[in-house]
Amino acid sequence: MKVIGSIEEAEQAVGEELGVGEWRLVDQQMIDAFADVTDDHQWIHVDVERAKAESQYGATIAHGFLTLSLIPTLSADNYRIVNSKMRLNYGLNKVRFLSAVTANSRIRARSVLVDVAKANETTANLTMRHTVELEGSEKPAAVVDLIVRAIF
Numbered sequence: 484m485k486v487i488g489s490i491e492e493a494e495q496a497v498g499e500e501l502g503v504g505e506w507r508l509v510d511q512q513m514i515d516a517f518a519d520v521t522d523d524h525q526w527i528h529v530d531v532e533r534a535k536a537e538s539q540y541g542a543t544i545a546h547g548f549l550t551l552s553l554i555p556t557l558s559a560d561n562y563r564i565v566n567s568k569m570r571l572n573y574g575l576n577k578v579r580f581l582s583a584v585t586a587n588s589r590i591r592a593r594s595v596l597v598d599v600a601k602a603n604e605t606t607a608n609l610t611m612r613h614t615v616e617l618e619g620s621e622k623p624a625a626v627v628d629l630i631v632r633a634i635f
Contacts, residue, residue, distance in 0.1 A: 589617075596609060
């Protein structure tokens with residue numbers, strides 16, 4: 484786990500792999516709960532029998548936005564920003580969903596600091612590239628450039 488304690492330390496870490504998280508199970512219960520919260524009950528996510536019969540994946544798949552929403556948890560052990568007064572989710576530069584996450588798959592995040600942009604002397608936007616790896620697949624589930632605004 485990489486620890487970043489200042490803007491200068493972040494700038495020095497650009498290009499570094501910050502860490503790789505633990506595997507996390509994405510099961511049908513999690514997919515159903517996400518469907519309920521987002522009101523996205525498309526059959527490919529929630530109809531297990533139909534997905535087995537009709538889907539090219541042979542199973543239900545997690546919503547892309549479910550995979551995206553898990554990134555803070557998946558990357559929690561990859562890096563830590565300390566000495567900051569506050570951190571905000573500032574946005575996303577790029578999101579690509581490359582492989583479907585079928586129910587009962589395991590995923591994890593590999594995090595790399597790709598850019599640091601100073602907003603002022605105490606504030607910087609840190610762009611983290613999170614590659615969401617899918618256990619047993621050479622192709623990742625997703626690649627996401629997420630921006631953290633850190634105020635020191």
